[in-house]
Amino acid sequence: MNLILLFPEEVSGDRACLSDRRAEHIRTVLRSKAGDRLRVGVLNGPLGTATVETMDRSGVTLLLDLHGPVPPLPPTALILALPRPIMLRRVLAQASALGVERIFLINANRVEKSFFQASLLQDNAYQTALIQGLEQAMDTRLPELSIHQRFRPFIEDVLPGYLADYPVRLIAHPTAPADLGGAAPMPFTRRTILAIGPEGGWVDFELDRFSACGFRGFTLGPRILRVDSAVPALLAQLELLRRLPATAG
Numbered sequence: 324m325n326l327i328l329l330f331p332e333e334v335s336g337d338r339a340c341l342s343d344r345r346a347e348h349i350r351t352v353l354r355s356k357a358g359d360r361l362r363v364g365v366l367n368g369p370l371g372t373a374t375v376e377t378m379d380r381s382g383v384t385l386l387l388d389l390h391g392p393v394p395p396l397p398p399t400a401l402i403l404a405l406p407r408p409i410m411l412r413r414v415l416a417q418a419s420a421l422g423v424e425r426i427f428l429i430n431a432n433r434v435e436k437s438f439f440q441a442s443l444l445q446d447n448a449y450q451t452a453l454i455q456g457l458e459q460a461m462d463t464r465l466p467e468l469s470i471h472q473r474f475r476p477f478i479e480d481v482l483p484g485y486l487a488d489y490p491v492r493l494i495a496h497p498t499a500p501a502d503l504g505g506a507a508p509m510p511f512t513r514r515t516i517l518a519i520g521p522e523g524g525w526v527d528f529e530l531d532r533f534s535a536c537g538f539r540g541f542t543l544g545p546r547i548l549r550v551d552s553a554v555p556a557l558l559a560q561l562e563l564l565r566r567l568p569a570t571a572g
Contacts, residue, residue: 324345324348324459325458326363326370326457326458326460327345327349327362327363327364327373327458328364328365328457328458329341329364329365329366329387330365331367337388338376338384338387339363339384340382340383340384341385345383346378349361349375349378350383355375355378355383356375356378357375357376358374360373360374360375361374361375362461363387364391364457364463365389365463366457366465367393367465368389368393368463369389369391369392369393369463370391370392370394370463371388371389371390371391372387372388372391374386393463393464394463394464397422397423397464398424398513399422399424399515399517399561400423400424400425400488400516400517401418401423401425401516401517401519401558402427402429402482402516402517402518403418403429403519403550403554404429404430404434404520404525405428405438405470406438406522406551407435407438408441408442410550410551411438411441411443412443412452413551414550414554415449415452415453415456416452416453416456417456417551417554418456418554418558419454419455419460419462419465419466420456420459420460421456421555421558421559421562422462424466424467425468425469426466426467426468427469427481427482428444428469429471429474429477430474431520431521431526432525432526432529433520453465475532478532478536485516486537488516490513490514491508491513491514491516492515492516492518492536492537493516493538493541494517494518494520494539494540494541495519495520495540495541495542495543495553495557496520496524496525496530497542498542499542500542501539501540501541502543502544503543505541506540507564517561518533519550519554522547543556543557
């Protein structure tokens with residue numbers, strides 16, 4: 324936890340009182356004491372610092388200085404065919420840490436329908452994983468997440484409403500003819516929406532529908548990765564491509 328992330332309703336004037344895992348982290352991991360300064364942020368709000376005012380077994384009171392910047396929204400959206408529940412929490416935390424503006428969890432031909440009954444998808448339980456990613460990355464901008472149990476309504480009715488926001492549209496598939504560098508227009512600085520399918524890949528119908536929406540296919544190479552490896556690998560490659568114009572020469 325590199326950032327103590329506060330909910331807006333926890334901030335009262337220039338103070339916040341914590342009694343959950345964050346307070347335990349401050350006590351036992353950071354080993355803070357009264358007067359120590361910590362890095363804090365408000366969910367979807369500014370970064371800042373806090374001074375430990377009081378601390379005991381019941382909780383921690385922080386004196387806040389929230390005059391830092393509000394982090395910018397990441398320029399990437401992620402379309403993700405719903406992975407197995409056992410890896411979903413990890414994938415969401417990784418995506419949040421690496422920076423995405425929104426996540427669409429969708430159905431696909433090779434997605435087990437039972438995956439949508441996962442407890443992580445009930446009552447916004449997934450937000451815990453997203454917040455853990457923000458705490459790791461020192462960000463405050465919580466990704467928007469939506470769940471779509473039917474592929475055709477998503478691709479035909481939902482997705483078109485977002486396409487104007489993302490001029491670069493990419494879809495990962497093992498048999499695509501180009502790698503990411505060949506599929507992404509250079510210099511690569513524009514807002515991007517990235518689609519990652521099930522471990523078995525997209526079926527032809529799904530690829531055709533994405534292609535009709537302007538998505539360009541690319542491959543990571545001959546190795547087929549699990550979703551929890553592919554998501555951080557691809558988001559990291561996108562960030563690298565964005566930085567190339569600034570570092571070239």
